Amino acid sequence: MALLLFSLLAAPAAAQQHPAALTLPEVIALALDQSAVARQAQTTRDQGYWQWRTYQATYRPQLGVQGTLPGFSRVITPVVQPDGTTDFRAVRINNSNLALTLSQNLGLTGGQVVVASEVQRFDDFNGRLRRYNNQPLALGLTQPIGRFNELRWNRRLEPLRYQESQRQYVEEREIIMQRITELYFDVVQQQVNAEVAGQNVQANEELLRIGQERYRLGRLSQSDLLRLELNLLTARQAVAQSQLDAQDAALRLQRYTGLRPADAPLAVPEAAPAPPVLPATALDQARQNRAAVLAFRRRLLEAEREVALARGTTGFQATLTANLGYVNQASNLWETYAALQNQQQVRLTFALPVVDWGRQKSILKTAELTRRQVQADVAQEEAAFEADVQVQAAQLGTLARQLALAARADTLARRRYDIAQATYKVGRISLTDLTLALGEKDQARRAYIQALRAAWVGHYRLRALTLYDFERQQPLTE
Incomplete structure (x- = not known):
């Protein structure tokens, strides 16, 4: 992957239209099919299924x-x-x-x-x-x-465990997609840095050539000429650093997804889907689809089970x-x-037992206190769960607006730099003004990629928090 990224960095403009470039959905699909984390999630799901089959066989x-x-x-x-x-x-x-x-x-009587x-x-x-x-x-x-009637409690708990394992599998896949998106944009960010640095090297080489001619004609100070040389050196250093950063980012993506080196380069995605989502709607879907909701119920039942076990193993x-x-x-x-x-x-x-010196009471009291603590923990985690869903749903529209603003700023900054560059060549603005325009152009481009990353990560995060596809209006658990 790193070798192909180097070839990408050498010709960034061509790489964006390279027929072998992978898109974000393609990388996600490949990773879900062949990555170790995806296989681990599937194994966990299969284990839950066979545990469910074992439970069913107990009642036959x-x-x-x-x-x-x-x-x-x-x-x-x-x-x-x-x-x-x-x-x-x-x-x-x-x-x-x-x-x-x-x-x-x-099962009824044990x-x-x-x-x-x-x-x-x-x-x-x-x-x-x-x-x-x-x-x-x-x-x-x-x-x-x-x-203690273990069969009766298993009848209440095992269906929850099975449903939880199946929903957890879908949720883990969504979390994997979110993580792949983050790693994908790490590579894309370095591609853009390399592209910007490569363009800056070409532009600074041309500006230095023009500056040397002006210096020989006495129309440019030695200080400005040295500034042009320094800008060129800085741009070349940025190219070298972006190559190293791109290699590291590509290796991280490769290790996580299991992609082969031939699977690079990567394409810059379009804007992330941003359907209007009300926080209350997102919370309703999360309560219906998330494994965490079942986990809350399961943990409360398990705490009740421990109390019943304490009563059923002491006394008559x-x-x-x-x-x-x-x-x-x-x-x-x-x-x-x-x-x-x-x-x-x-x-x-x-x-x-006739005389147990408080043993039975101690065992039962311990189980009841544990149940009380579990109830408090579940209530706190449930409140945090609801807050995460609502905040993420509320942020989705904000992320989309920030992306639109960043895209507009990127376009304006590039146009301004092109005008500043042409104006400098005819001697109508100073080198300082050109340098400022260059910095604003680079910053706007990086800010656009960061906003694009935030929008895509937010998109997959909301899917993972609700297990619902708001773009297609259907639960992911189906």
């Missing part, structure tokens, strides 16, 4: 097979005898099992329902014994009581487990299906 039936095949064991193991003594016996057994389970989480079928086979090779234990059908329920806690089904055992697998027997199991386990 889970079918699984589990077992132990084989469970062979050949060891010497201690065996308690009827008289209470221990004898060591050599055993050679196989204890295998295979189970098919279908489970479903209950419990789980399981339907299972299991068969177990036991072989005693030393005793030539084989037994089957078959449970063709079993229905089980596990229900926490007084515990219990778990109800119930199972019913059919079971039978026999020496032959098919015989286990005859004369099946009913099987029921009900169990309630609980824990209740």
